Amino acid sequence: MTETIERLLDRARQGDAEAVSMLYQRFLPGVFSYVAARVPDRATAEDLTSEVFLQMVEGLARLRARDEASFLAWLLSIARLTVAGYYRSREKEPLLLSLQDQGRQDSPADSPVGPIDDAVRDPLALIEGQEDWQAVVQAINHLTEEQRQVLVSRVILGYDLATVARMLGKQVNAIKALQFRALQRLRRLLGDGSGSLRVAQKRKERVP
Amino acid sequence: MKPLDERLNDYLERLMKEQEEARHPVGGCPEPALTQEQSPSPDLESLVGLAWRLRHAPQLQVDPEFARQLERRLVDRYAELRQRSQKRRPLFTALRWRPALAIALSLCLLLCLFCTSLLVLAAQVTDPANPLYTLRRWEQHVEIQLSSNPASQATLNLQMAREQLSVLVRLADSGQGEAYQQGLLDLDRQVDAAASAIARLPAGPQRDQLAGDLAALKSDSIHELRHLLSRLGLPERLATTRELGQLGDTVPTLAHVTVVLQSHSTNGLVTITLTGSDLQPGAQLLVNGAVVEAHETQRQSQGLIVFVTNWQGNQRLQSLGILNPDGTVAQTNAIALTSAGESHQRGGSSKPTSTPTPHGNKPTVSPPSHGDQSLVLPYVARLEALAEPGCGGGIRGHTATPGCRVTKT
Numbered sequence: 001m002t003e004t005i006e007r008l009l010d011r012a013r014q015g016d017a018e019a020v021s022m023l024y025q026r027f028l029p030g031v032f033s034y035v036a037a038r039v040p041d042r043a044t045a046e047d048l049t050s051e052v053f054l055q056m057v058e059g060l061a062r063l064r065a066r067d068e069a070s071f072l073a074w075l076l077s078i079a080r081l082t083v084a085g086y087y088r089s090r091e092k093e094p095l096l097l098s099l100q101d102q103g104r105q106d107s108p109a110d111s112p113v114g115p116i117d118d119a120v121r122d123p124l125a126l127i128e129g130q131e132d133w134q135a136v137v138q139a140i141n142h143l144t145e146e147q148r149q150v151l152v153s154r155v156i157l158g159y160d161l162a163t164v165a166r167m168l169g170k171q172v173n174a175i176k177a178l179q180f181r182a183l184q185r186l187r188r189l190l191g192d193g194s195g196s197l198r199v200a201q202k203r204k205e206r207v208p
Numbered sequence: 209m210k211p212l213d214e215r216l217n218d219y220l221e222r223l224m225k226e227q228e229e230a231r232h233p234v235g236g237c238p239e240p241a242l243t244q245e246q247s248p249s250p251d252l253e254s255l256v257g258l259a260w261r262l263r264h265a266p267q268l269q270v271d272p273e274f275a276r277q278l279e280r281r282l283v284d285r286y287a288e289l290r291q292r293s294q295k296r297r298p299l300f301t302a303l304r305w306r307p308a309l310a311i312a313l314s315l316c317l318l319l320c321l322f323c324t325s326l327l328v329l330a331a332q333v334t335d336p337a338n339p340l341y342t343l344r345r346w347e348q349h350v351e352i353q354l355s356s357n358p359a360s361q362a363t364l365n366l367q368m369a370r371e372q373l374s375v376l377v378r379l380a381d382s383g384q385g386e387a388y389q390q391g392l393l394d395l396d397r398q399v400d401a402a403a404s405a406i407a408r409l410p411a412g413p414q415r416d417q418l419a420g421d422l423a424a425l426k427s428d429s430i431h432e433l434r435h436l437l438s439r440l441g442l443p444e445r446l447a448t449t450r451e452l453g454q455l456g457d458t459v460p461t462l463a464h465v466t467v468v469l470q471s472h473s474t475n476g477l478v479t480i481t482l483t484g485s486d487l488q489p490g491a492q493l494l495v496n497g498a499v500v501e502a503h504e505t506q507r508q509s510q511g512l513i514v515f516v517t518n519w520q521g522n523q524r525l526q527s528l529g530i531l532n533p534d535g536t537v538a539q540t541n542a543i544a545l546t547s548a549g550e551s552h553q554r555g556g557s558s559k560p561t562s563t564p565t566p567h568g569n570k571p572t573v574s575p576p577s578h579g580d581q582s583l584v585l586p587y588v589a590r591l592e593a594l595a596e597p598g599c600g601g602g603i604r605g606h607t608a609t610p611g612c613r614v615t616k617t
Contacts, residue, residue: 133267
């Protein structure tokens with residue numbers, strides 16, 4: 001039976017290293033996804049993820065979080081600050097790539113970046129291609145923080161709506177809307193090409 | 209029809225559920241097969257597809273080797289932090305994880321807080337009848353002890369004595385006899401302590417100044433205490449007179465008191481001779497702490513007064529004294545009892561035959577060793593009656609002895 005986060009946190013605060021390991025294992029995918037979605041390469045993502053968890057270990061004694069949602073929110077806030085620190089310390093702005101689909105009529109607010117290469121129009125192809133991952137990162141960096149957190153916690157990690165709602169301090173309906181807008185905007189930033197995102201069709205092509 | 213965000217959420221929920229049920233390994237999950245009924249909108253399909261690709265994007269998956277290495281680092285770091293924290297803050301760590309200790313310490317802290325509050329409260333108490341007054345005296349004592357040098361101690365004592373003087377005025381007005389006497393003792397103690405501290409100072413301007421302050425305090429105290437005398441009861445007057453004497457004022461004292469029973473008198477006439485100092489003209493006789501009416505028959509300057517009064521009834525002789533017109537009082541229970549017959553027979557040169565008891569209430573009587581025993585014995589019996597309780601003797605005085613009558617001879 002999976003131990004509750006509350007119990008794990010209590011044990012970790014009491015000095016139980018095993019509980020710290022279990023917390024780490026449980027939240028590593030989420031933190032790594034969040035960080036990796038915001039930095040251009042895996043090495044940097046791993047470095048920053050390490051920083052986040054080291055800060056977690058140092059902050060456990062002072063932590064007041066009692067449940068999974070608040071603990072994840074705390075971890076993601078550390079991750080957000082760590083990523084921000086990374087860009088600030090290196091005086092690096094997230095790489096600006098052209099993401100605008102020439103075939104789309106994005107509003108200026110939705111398209112803060114220049115046009116994307118015509119050869120890369122399919123968001124799925126962008127995600128799949130390692131060389132184009134930077135474009136995905138750039139697109140995710142153009143989402144709002146709430147949209148990013150919903151994308152990570154709900155879409156990537158698969159947390160239920162109620163947990164994500166508690167984490168962000170919002171209503172469930174607001175999370176649904178955020179989720180929709182995040183994906184819609186991401187698709188727009190990546191450029192959805194000419195309707196090539198037919199999941200079912202791809203599924204049929206791959207799975208006999 | 210449901211809004212788009214609701215429908216998107218429904219699709220995602222369904223896919224996640226299917227994936228959970230199928231228990232596909234992460235990264236190898238096949239893309240969801242949505243039926244036409246499940247995903248009628250190509251727009252939604254593209255969003256779901258994007259979400260699904262993102263969910264399984266290899267760039268977002270953790271490398272197992274990295275995960276293992278980081279876990280080791282974390283555990284090591286955690287152990288290091290624990291060790292450091294235990295070395296640095298063993299108490300806080302112990303408190304955090306030992307509730308009983310934390311409760312005990314909290315109680316101690318509360319107790320400290322309570323004691324501090326009590327000390328603060330006690331510091332404001334000036335009434336000796338207040339239960340916190342003892343604590344205040346202790347605080348003052350500690351404060352003086354902590355003073356670094358005799359000059360500071362003297363200054364503190366002088367300051368406290370002045371405060372005490374104002375408290376005495378208030379206590380006298382409010383008629384709190386016991387508290388007043390206690391306050392008087394404290395004043396005496398503070399004045400003595402100040403004098404002692406000044407005496408320890410080397411000669412110099414500082415000592416002269418403090419000595420001047422002490423003299424001024426004594427002068428003010430004498431003035432205030434004399435002013436208070438008229439408002440006090442007899443016990444407080446006695447204490448105040450004693451304190452006035454300590455402060456250097458002129459106060460009455462009794463060195464010797466003799467009671468002589470008239471041998472020829474059938475109604476109990478007694479002659480009381482008081483010898484001492486500052487026995488002022490117009491002083492009143494005090495018997496057992498009460499003013500009695502008596503006739504002053506003789507006076508030698510301010511050193512001797514002779515009263516004659518009538519002695520009958522049930523009053524037991526415990527003390528004799530005088531009340532001066534200025535309100536000062538002197539009293540003693542060292543009384544010599546004798547008879548006039550014996551005195552006359554011996555030409556007035558014999559010593560009193562009773563033995564004074566300076567601290568007791570019952571003077572003992574010894575019959576004279578010479579002379580006619582038939583004459584002496586009845587007087588001795590009457591003297592015994594003066595000394596013994598319930599013997600039927602007593603001084604008649606309308607002030608303090610109801611039923612007694614004062615007779616002037």
